[in-house]
Amino acid sequence: MSVEDVTPVTDAPVGRGAGDSTREPLIVLSGVQKHFGDLHVLRDIELTVHKGEVVVVLGPSGSGKSTLCRAINRLEPIDEGEITLDGVSLPLEGKALARLRADVGMVFQSFNLFAHKTILENITLGPIKVKKTKPAEAKERAMALLERVGVANQANKLPAQLSGGQQQRVAIARALAMQPKAILFDEPTSALDPEMVNEVLDVMISLAKEGMTMIVVTHEMGFARKAADRVIFMSDGQIVEEAGPEEFFTNPRSDRAKDFLGKILTH
Amino acid sequence: MADFLTVLSEYDIAGAYWVNLKLTFFAGLFALVLGTILAMFRISPIPSLNLAGTAYVNILRNTPLTIIIVFGLAVLWPVLRVEFSEVFTVNFFWLGVVGLTVYHAAFFCEALRSGINTVPVGQAEAARAIGLPFLDSARLVIFPQAFRGAIAPLGNVVIALIKNTTVVAAGSVSEIATLMREMIENESNYVYPIFLTVAVGFVIIVVPVGMLATYLSRRLAVSR
Ligand SMILES: Nc1ncnc2c1ncn2[C@@H]1O[C@H](COP(=O)(O)OP(=O)(O)O)[C@@H](O)[C@H]1O
Numbered sequence: 285m286s287v288e289d290v291t292p293v294t295d296a297p298v299g300r301g302a303g304d305s306t307r308e309p310l311i312v313l314s315g316v317q318k319h320f321g322d323l324h325v326l327r328d329i330e331l332t333v334h335k336g337e338v339v340v341v342l343g344p345s346g347s348g349k350s351t352l353c354r355a356i357n358r359l360e361p362i363d364e365g366e367i368t369l370d371g372v373s374l375p376l377e378g379k380a381l382a383r384l385r386a387d388v389g390m391v392f393q394s395f396n397l398f399a400h401k402t403i404l405e406n407i408t409l410g411p412i413k414v415k416k417t418k419p420a421e422a423k424e425r426a427m428a429l430l431e432r433v434g435v436a437n438q439a440n441k442l443p444a445q446l447s448g449g450q451q452q453r454v455a456i457a458r459a460l461a462m463q464p465k466a467i468l469f470d471e472p473t474s475a476l477d478p479e480m481v482n483e484v485l486d487v488m489i490s491l492a493k494e495g496m497t498m499i500v501v502t503h504e505m506g507f508a509r510k511a512a513d514r515v516i517f518m519s520d521g522q523i524v525e526e527a528g529p530e531e532f533f534t535n536p537r538s539d540r541a542k543d544f545l546g547k548i549l550t551h
Numbered sequence: 552m553a554d555f556l557t558v559l560s561e562y563d564i565a566g567a568y569w570v571n572l573k574l575t576f577f578a579g580l581f582a583l584v585l586g587t588i589l590a591m592f593r594i595s596p597i598p599s600l601n602l603a604g605t606a607y608v609n610i611l612r613n614t615p616l617t618i619i620i621v622f623g624l625a626v627l628w629p630v631l632r633v634e635f636s637e638v639f640t641v642n643f644f645w646l647g648v649v650g651l652t653v654y655h656a657a658f659f660c661e662a663l664r665s666g667i668n669t670v671p672v673g674q675a676e677a678a679r680a681i682g683l684p685f686l687d688s689a690r691l692v693i694f695p696q697a698f699r700g701a702i703a704p705l706g707n708v709v710i711a712l713i714k715n716t717t718v719v720a721a722g723s724v725s726e727i728a729t730l731m732r733e734m735i736e737n738e739s740n741y742v743y744p745i746f747l748t749v750a751v752g753f754v755i756i757v758v759p760v761g762m763l764a765t766y767l768s769r770r771l772a773v774s775r
């Protein structure tokens with residue numbers, strides 16, 4: 285992870301702004317369609333996320349945000365279209381897919397730490413089994429990552445012994461341990477008690493500052509304002525609007541976005 | 552009473568129970584392995600394996616055990632020439648193990664599936680998301696939790712298996728049901744005490760297994 289991209293201006297997005305064309309595209313979705321039975325959950329999705337870019341995905345419940353994330357690392361197959369990662373089209377099932385999938389980290393709303401493994405084992409499992417890292421080395425790196433997300437003192441506990449905020453920080457460390465090219469966050473703070481939201485957001489903001497490519501489904505406007513290069517607004521499976529965060533929050537163009545912002549701002 | 556004890560001492564009751572325990576051990580071990588493979592088939596992403604697993608379980612689970620054992624004795628050995636040993640009783644012992652294995656594998660599979668249902672889908676998704684292929688996800692993440700969530704039903708299958716080992720009496724393996732029949736034929740004065748003795752023997756074996764399963768299922772429960 286490089287630190288070149290740090291823009292130390294407070295309140296300005298830490299990246300370089302929307303649609304910076306000088307950057308290389310990392311995740312490209314073109315013509316993506318996805319149905320669940322009769323329900324058309326992703327419609328004509330066109331989206332390019334560049335290296336180092338932070339994209340926040342907003343939209344009402346059921347608009348397809350989770351499905352979008354899950355399609356990107358093929359937890360959910362798509363019906364039509366193409367998704368490429370760093371220029372390589374995602375293969376269908378099998379070993380090749382498993383390997384490519386490790387290049388995109390995923391952080392879930394419900395943490396999903398491996399319940400029967402210690403915090404340390406949660407982090408070393410992927411590097412040892414998928415990347416064939418030597419256990420001692422994997423452990424050393426895992427401890428450094430735990431240190432970084434502030435839960436190193438919990439390394440030998442089981443997930444259920446940690447608070448939600450701690451578990452989610454471990455989940456971020458687990459994703460980082462695979463040295464992914466990008467990380468997808470699907471409502472990472474929605475299941476947390478309010479007092480734990482910031483400890484997770486702080487870790488995410490620092491990742492953004494270090495130049496990690498991130499797609500983040502979240503309704504935390506503070507995070508979007510601080511860290512996002514671009515906001516995408518989804519409704520009924522479509523990308524309805526795309527803008528810089530400040531522009532989106534102060535001056536949404538579509539009625540659906542206005543309506544949505546009206547709802548999340550009033551409570 | 553003293554007379555009855557003398558009668559008892561003329562028969563190798565412990566030896567007969569030991570045969571039932573050996574049948575339980577081998578059939579239980581093989582059936583657990585086969586049942587685990589079947590459970591993997593049933594959750595695998597490959598449709599033909601799903602179908603094979605489902606078909607196996609539904610056929611074997613719904614066939615009476617006696618029919619399977621008799622099939623082994625009357626077809627597997629004499630017709631298909633499956634022979635484990637030249638020694639008659641040893642051969643029948645292993646034919647019995649085969650019959651008990653194929654039957655109880657279906658039940659172990661179902662017990663394991665109930666354990667798999669205790670594992671949230673998020674666990675499998677997280678495993679896939681860090682790049683683990685299906686077999687590794689199953690081996691390292693899903694099954695270790697599924698086993699721990701399935702100890703109580705697995706214990707029930709073991710208990711059923713212990714009792715079902717007596718069905719191989721059909722092949723005159725020298726196990727306890729065979730011995731009981733022999734004793735009752737020879738000692739017609741003691742029919743009820745003989746029956747009680749054998750029944751109590753099973754209680755002594757089965758009750759601790761049930762208690763152990765209950766203890767372990769609490770002890771090893773995965774906290775979430
Ligand atoms: N596995 C599934 N099977 C059927 N319908 C689903 C499934 N997953 C999601 N959906 C439906 O697809 C739509 C989009 O869901 P989702 O992507 O989870 O939306 P969001 O994350 O924006 O709330 C919803 O209507 C939801 O009910």
Ligand SMILES: [Mg+2]
Binds near residue numbers: 349350351470471
């Ligand atoms: Mg969602």
